[in-house]
Ligand SMILES: *[C@@H]1O[C@H](CO)[C@@H](O)[C@H](O)[C@H]1NC(C)=O
Ligand SMILES: *[C@@H]1O[C@H](CO)[C@@H](O)[C@H](O)[C@H]1NC(C)=O
Ligand SMILES: *[C@@H]1O[C@H](CO)[C@@H](O)[C@H](O)[C@H]1NC(C)=O
């Protein structure tokens with residue numbers, strides 16, 4: 462699949478032609494060697510000390526609330542470390558807000574992390590782990606969300622996420638993040654080319670020596686042997702940022718080079734580099750709002766359902782276990798499958814879920830009257846309410862509905878065409894008494910007539 466790529470760059474490294482080879486590593490890794498010191502917050506090694514594993518469900522999600530709208534950075538970290546003693550580092554998928562993010566790679570010894578930045582339209586974000594291989598259980602070591610300035614990376618269409626592929630600070634001897642980077646991005650040690658040297662100063666973009674009048678520094682960025690930029694002339698005290706955008710297809714053999722122009726008397730330089738992958742698919746708007754609303758009503762009523770989070774339908778086929786969805790770009794929930802979930806109480810109003818075709822709530826302890834709205838769903842084909850405690854009568858909207866397969870057996874309190882209505886206690890007893898009186902009268906009349914004969 463072709464992806465769009467681009468790169469931002471620049472500042473220091475003194476060599477004549479610096480080559481950055483685009484290898485196929487999709488995750489950023491950090492050596493996880495035994496620590497001699499625990500430095501919380503400097504590199505984040507500390508987050509690898511513990512993990513959480515998910516052995517049930519095809520998708521497990523974290524819902525993070527109270528995030529500032531706008532651009533955010535999300536970082537998920539994974540250190541397997543052979544915690545289960547099986548030496549089988551699992552493979553599984555990562556999703557955010559209903560979008561496929563990446564396939565997570567793990568290993569016995571390496572610490573992996575993945576970063577995505579995107580623009581949020583709401584004040585929350587969900588991150589899900591999806592099991593993709595039998596008996597390879599997803600786990601996570603750490604999840605971090607940072608707000609960025611909305612002006613950052615604003616040359617990219619907001620409808621697409623940026624998946625961080627490499628972020629390198631050339632010349633740095635250690636990985637750095639907050640406070641060197643106020644946004645807590647992780648900058649890796651740049652080990653490319655040669656002549657990479659540290660410069661004094663504490664910003665990512667540092668000052669360069671003043672050029673003499675006879676000195677020119679000018680270079681171009683090449684992709685393989687094709688020029689991708691006008692000549693770049695870094696000026697003293699200025700920070701130059703180069704953005705290569707517009708559908709650069711890369712492979713594992715692609716090389717980016719900084720090549721001096723023929724008037725340059727000084728070698729090219731670069732300080733930092735970020736490479737992102739932009740997926741072909743734009744950010745999803747998520748499952749239809751009406752369905753999300755209906756599912757929220759069900760979760761509010763039945764606390765047992767509250768442990769399902771993240772987008773209900775997306776990305777396909779990773780829906781919540783108890784629903785099925787259509788495949789539309791904005792999916793609808795078509796099936797509600799709550800057979801034997803141990804639910805009790807009455808059904809809440811989820812009438813907004815009007816794309817439902819199947820509702821199966823059999824085998825619970827649901828009670829009260831059968832809600833009228835169940836019969837109004839235009840596409841409803843199967844409604845199974847069997848083995849519950851529903852009472853009252855079956856609404857006419859259901860009995861009249863053509864093509865609806867309705868099952869209500871096993872609801873002892875329910876009046877159906879087959880089962881005679883249990884008339885409420887208070888009134889049935891007076892009715893019974895009346896009946897008894899009438900029988901006694903008849904009986905008396907018969908006796909009386911016998912007597913007369
Ligand atoms: C961003 O991308 C979306 C979806 O591809 C497109 O509809 C929209 O016009 C783009 N916006 C800009 C400003 O290019
Ligand atoms: C390193 O620099 C030397 C001379 O400056 C050059 O000959 C060599 O090709 C460079 N190596 C790489 C990997 O760029
Ligand atoms: C430096 O570059 C400028 C403009 O490109 C040019 O006019 C000047 O002659 C160059 N100087 C040297 C020493 O090459």
Ligand SMILES: *[C@@H]1O[C@H](CO)[C@@H](O)[C@H](O)[C@H]1NC(C)=O
Nearest residue numbers: 684685686687688714715716
């Ligand atoms: C580089 O250029 C040569 C000729 O100019 C061409 O034959 C070759 O395919 C190019 N290599 C790449 C990787 O584009």
Ligand SMILES: *[C@@H]1O[C@H](CO)[C@@H](O)[C@H](O)[C@H]1NC(C)=O
Nearest residue numbers: 483484485711712713714715
């Ligand atoms: C990279 O180059 C090697 C040898 O030149 C070639 O066999 C391989 O197919 C290339 N890979 C890609 C992804 O182009």
Ligand SMILES: *[C@@H]1O[C@H](CO)[C@@H](O)[C@H](O)[C@H]1NC(C)=O
Nearest residue numbers: 681688692721722723724725
């Ligand atoms: C430098 O390159 C330009 C084209 O990029 C060319 O027109 C010019 O003649 C070259 N100058 C020298 C001194 O080679």
Ligand SMILES: *[C@@H]1O[C@H](CO)[C@@H](O)[C@H](O)[C@H]1NC(C)=O
Nearest residue numbers: 800801802803823824825848
């Ligand atoms: C009803 O639930 C019980 C236990 O939860 C289960 O054993 C039984 O198979 C279920 N019946 C149906 C029809 O699904």
Ligand SMILES: *[C@@H]1O[C@H](CO)[C@@H](O)[C@H](O)[C@H]1NC(C)=O
Nearest residue numbers: 828829830851852853874885
């Ligand atoms: C139905 O059951 C509820 C309790 O679950 C009860 O309050 C209500 O009176 C019953 N209604 C009828 C018509 O039996």
Ligand SMILES: *[C@@H]1O[C@H](CO)[C@@H](O)[C@H](O)[C@H]1NC(C)=O
Nearest residue numbers: 867868869870877878879880
């Ligand atoms: C009514 O009884 C018939 C025959 O016993 C059965 O087929 C049907 O499913 C029953 N209807 C309901 C609503 O229980």
Ligand SMILES: *[C@@H]1O[C@H](CO)[C@@H](O)[C@H](O)[C@H]1NC(C)=O
Nearest residue numbers: 884885886887888889891892
């Ligand atoms: C009993 O029946 C009367 C009318 O026959 C009705 O007004 C009343 O609501 C009934 N009571 C109950 C508890 O259903």
